[in-house]
Amino acid sequence: MANVDDYVARTEGTCGKEKDVIVTFKYEKKDEAFKKILDKATVKKSIAGIVFELSFKTFSFRLYASGKVIFRGLKDKDELNTLLSELLSVPRK
Amino acid sequence: MLDPYKIREDFPILKRKINGYPLIYFDNAATSQKPREVIEAVKDFYENHNANVHRAVHTLSQEASEMYENAHEEVAKLINADGFEEIVFVRGTTEAINLVAYAWGLRNLGRNDEVIVSLMEHHSNIVPWEIISRLNDFKIKYIEVNDDGTLNYESLENLLSKRTRIVCLSHVSNVTGVVNDIERVAKLAHEHGAFLLVDGAQSVPHLPVNVKKLDADFVAFSGHKMLGPTGIGVLYGKKDVLEKMEPFHGGGEMIREVSYEPSKRRCSIAWNVLPWKFEAGTPNVAGGVGLTAAVRYLKRIGMENVKAHEKALTKYALAQIQKSCKRVNIYGPTDPTAKCGIIPFGIEGLSSHDIALFLDNYGIMVRSGFHCAQPLHEIFKLNSSARASFYVYNTREEIDAFIGVLKEIERF
Numbered sequence: 001m002a003n004v005d006d007y008v009a010r011t012e013g014t015c016g017k018e019k020d021v022i023v024t025f026k027y028e029k030k031d032e033a034f035k036k037i038l039d040k041a042t043v044k045k046s047i048a049g050i051v052f053e054l055s056f057k058t059f060s061f062r063l064y065a066s067g068k069v070i071f072r073g074l075k076d077k078d079e080l081n082t083l084l085s086e087l088l089s090v091p092r093k
Numbered sequence: 094m095l096d097p098y099k100i101r102e103d104f105p106i107l108k109r110k111i112n113g114y115p116l117i118y119f120d121n122a123a124t125s126q127k128p129r130e131v132i133e134a135v136k137d138f139y140e141n142h143n144a145n146v147h148r149a150v151h152t153l154s155q156e157a158s159e160m161y162e163n164a165h166e167e168v169a170k171l172i173n174a175d176g177f178e179e180i181v182f183v184r185g186t187t188e189a190i191n192l193v194a195y196a197w198g199l200r201n202l203g204r205n206d207e208v209i210v211s212l213m214e215h216h217s218n219i220v221p222w223e224i225i226s227r228l229n230d231f232k233i234k235y236i237e238v239n240d241d242g243t244l245n246y247e248s249l250e251n252l253l254s255k256r257t258r259i260v261c262l263s264h265v266s267n268v269t270g271v272v273n274d275i276e277r278v279a280k281l282a283h284e285h286g287a288f289l290l291v292d293g294a295q296s297v298p299h300l301p302v303n304v305k306k307l308d309a310d311f312v313a314f315s316g317h318k319m320l321g322p323t324g325i326g327v328l329y330g331k332k333d334v335l336e337k338m339e340p341f342h343g344g345g346e347m348i349r350e351v352s353y354e355p356s357k358r359r360c361s362i363a364w365n366v367l368p369w370k371f372e373a374g375t376p377n378v379a380g381g382v383g384l385t386a387a388v389r390y391l392k393r394i395g396m397e398n399v400k401a402h403e404k405a406l407t408k409y410a411l412a413q414i415q416k417s418c419k420r421v422n423i424y425g426p427t428d429p430t431a432k433c434g435i436i437p438f439g440i441e442g443l444s445s446h447d448i449a450l451f452l453d454n455y456g457i458m459v460r461s462g463f464h465c466a467q468p469l470h471e472i473f474k475l476n477s478s479a480r481a482s483f484y485v486y487n488t489r490e491e492i493d494a495f496i497g498v499l500k501e502i503e504r505f
Contacts, residue, residue, distance in 0.1 A: 014446045015462030016470075016477025022446060047505050050454050051447075062447060066112050066454045070446055 002088035004081050007033045011080070014070075021080055023069045030067030037063055037087045059083060094405075095398040101486045103128040103390075114456030117491045122267050122295060122435050122482035123460050124317045127387075131320055134386035138379045145375055147346060157378050164381035165368060167388045168327055171396075172312065173303040178332055178367035182376055185326035186294040187217040189313030190261075192328055192371060193290055194221035196341040198259070202231040207256040209287075211236040211244060211273075212472060213266045216465040218292045222261060236262070238472050242269040242425035250281060257287040264296035264312075268466045268480065269425030270407070270435030272296070279308040288334070294318055297327075299403055299433050299484075301396040310334050316380060321387035325380030328371070335367050344373035399485055403434035406483045410436055410492045417496055420503045424473050434483035437464075440502055445477040448502060452479075455498045 007029045014020040025033040041054035041063075052063045061071045074080050101107050104126050109116045118126055138160065144153035146161045165177035174180060183189045198221075202208065208222050212235050226233050237248035249260070260282040265272050275291055282289040288310040296302055297312070298319030304312055311334070316325040330338075340347050347370050350363040364370045391399065408429035414421050414436075424437040440448055445461035452459050460480045463470050470478065481495065 014477075015464075016445060018444050018446065018476050020444060020446050022450070045505065047501065050501075051451055051505065053505075062450075064450050064454055066450070068450055068453075070444075070450060072444075 001085045004084045004088065007088055008084065011077075018072060021071045021074055023071065023080075023084065025067040025069075027067070033088060034063065034065065034067065036089075037069070040087050056083070056087060095394050095402050095485060097402065097486055097488045100128075100394070101488075103130065104486050105129060105132070107486060111456035111458075112454055117455075117457040117487075117494060119481040119483065119487065119491070119495065120458045120460050121484040121487075122318070122464070122480065124323070125298065125320050125484055126486065127322070127383075128320055128390055130390055131322065131383045131386045135322060135379050135383040138382040142382075143379075146378055147369075160385070161376065161378045161381045164385040167385045171302075171388050171392065172297065172329060173305050174329055175305075175332060179304075179329055179335065181328040181330065181335070181368040181371040182381055183326045183328055183371075184324050184377070185315040185317065186215075186292060186313045187326075189311075189326055189328035190218055190290065190292065191221045192341040193259075193311050193313075193330075194225050196338050196371070197288075198222070198225045199229065200339055202226075202229050202258055204230045205256060206231040206258045207252075207254065208233050209236060209249065209252050209257055209260045210234075211249075211262050212238045212468045213242065213244065213268070213271070213466065214261065214263055214468075215267050215292060215294070216467070218261050218263060218290075219468070231258075232256075235468075238469060240472075242266065242271050242469070242473070243431070244271070244273050246274070246277065249278065253281060253285045253287070255285065257282070257285050259288040259290055261290045261292070263292040263294070264302070264307075265293075265299070265433045265435075266425070266466075266469070267295050267435070268437050268464050268469050268478070270295070270432035270482075271425060272300075272432060275307045275309060283308070293329075295433060295435070298391075298399075300400050304329055316384040316387065319387055320390055322380045322383035325377050325384050332367065335371070338371075340364060340370050340373065342371075342373035346376070347371065347373040394485060400433075402485060403483050404429055406487055406489070406492065407432065407434045407436065409489055410481070410483075410495075413492060413496050414438070414499070418499050418503060421499055424475065424478055436481045437478040438481070439475065439478055440499070443502065443505065445479040448479040451502050451505075452495070452498055455494070457495055457498060 009026040010024040041056040045053040142156045144157040146158040165180040168180045234252045237245040279289045290311040291309040293312045293314040297314040312329040317323040349365045420441045449461035
């Protein structure tokens with residue numbers, strides 16, 4: 001399993017009823033994280049390589065080329081960490 | 094009219110690129126960027142004049158005191174207050190409202206009293222009153238907001254009574270940019286013997302504000318939203334009202350005398366004169382100096398010009414969005430004459446945070462969420478909104494780029 005702290009610069013719960021969580025990857029790690037997540041998750045939709053709507057197991061989320069991911073419907077921080085750890089640990093295909 | 098292209102040269106941050114794109118800063122309702130003049134003023138203070146203010150005879154303290162006092166004078170002139178005594182420096186709008194709630198409300202509001210607050214308020218003009226009401230058991234009544242986001246004046250008139258002690262209302266909504274008729278509300282409040290507190294966070298930076306004309310008893314605003322540094326803000330209060338109020342915080346600077354009386358085994362205290370009575374402890378002197386520079390910068394442009402520029406940008410943006418974007422919903426009034434340079438919006442099927450992240454990818458900064466105004470979002474039946482807000486350095490070309498990206502997002 002990947003060490004999430006190696007990749008993540010900042011995690012922020014959003015303001016609003018949606019209770020989304022935005023994860024910003026460390027600048028030097030964002031490309032690596034981006035590739036790993038795209039390898040592991042299924043792309044449902046994308047626009048011009050900027051935003052990808054992805055699904056992984058029962059989760060759906062959006063990945064941005066700027067190195068940010070927006071997750072919704074997560075129970076808590078532990079679930080976020082487990083999910084990120086799985087997404088980031090997978091070797092490239 | 095002001096020249097935004099010339100103004101932009103004064104703002105170093107606007108040369109930045111974000112994700113390879115030129116920075117387009119449309120989050121001015123949250124905080125403004127700073128011109129070089131303000132940055133240099135703060136730097137110059139720390140490099141050449143730094144000292145604690147008041148009650149020291151040495152040269153640096155005299156210089157710092159003069160600069161800090163001048164800051165009060167500059168702000169007083171900007172809003173046409175009667176003098177620096179009516180200008181209390183605080184950390185920002187939130188602290189200014191808390192000052193009134195605690196220093197006046199806590200001591201003067203009781204079980205038979207009522208406070209009137211509007212449902213379009215920023216949380217900072219709701220929560221302090223809710224906190225104090227839980228302590229003193231007075232009633233808070235909320236002014237309704239019309240479906241288009243404008244204030245329901247009839248609701249206000251129905252709520253006012255002999256029990257009303259204060260009406261708390263924003264001059265400009267931080268979500269919709271709606272401009273409230275403060276003069277009308279002041280007249281109504283005063284007819285009922287109530288004070289009027291105005292949240293001027295979104296008006297003082299963007300419009301000519303004349304406190305005498307408004308006839309508000311208190312006006313709260315923040316330095317950082319008007320080109321100044323963070324951590325400095327203002328509570329304007331009518332002198333006779335401030336004179337009658339007890340202090341907010343206790344400590345140094347706000348007292349004239351503290352004398353131990355052995356017979357009573359306690360200290361007798363005499364408050365300092367205005368505005369220092371409300372400025373306990375070492376104040377944010379550098380912030381005051383930076384705010385002076387910001388006020389001078391805005392005065393040089395002219396507040397009428399600031400207003401006209403933002404109105405023109407808002408009119409252009411609203412027209413372009415309506416013309417070019419099919420899935421973008423604008424919340425609140427779409428008549429630019431009724432509002433300031435704030436446009437709340439959403440795109441069907443996307444959360445406000447998705448919109449903000451997409452725009453961020455292109456170097457465009459907008460805010461997403463409730464903007465600390467959840468009750469207004471509940472009226473609009475929204476989970477959140479995205480918000481673009483303009484200032485003196487924004488241009489039509491930036492709006493074109495913004496709309497180009499909105500069109501791209503609509504494809505998602």
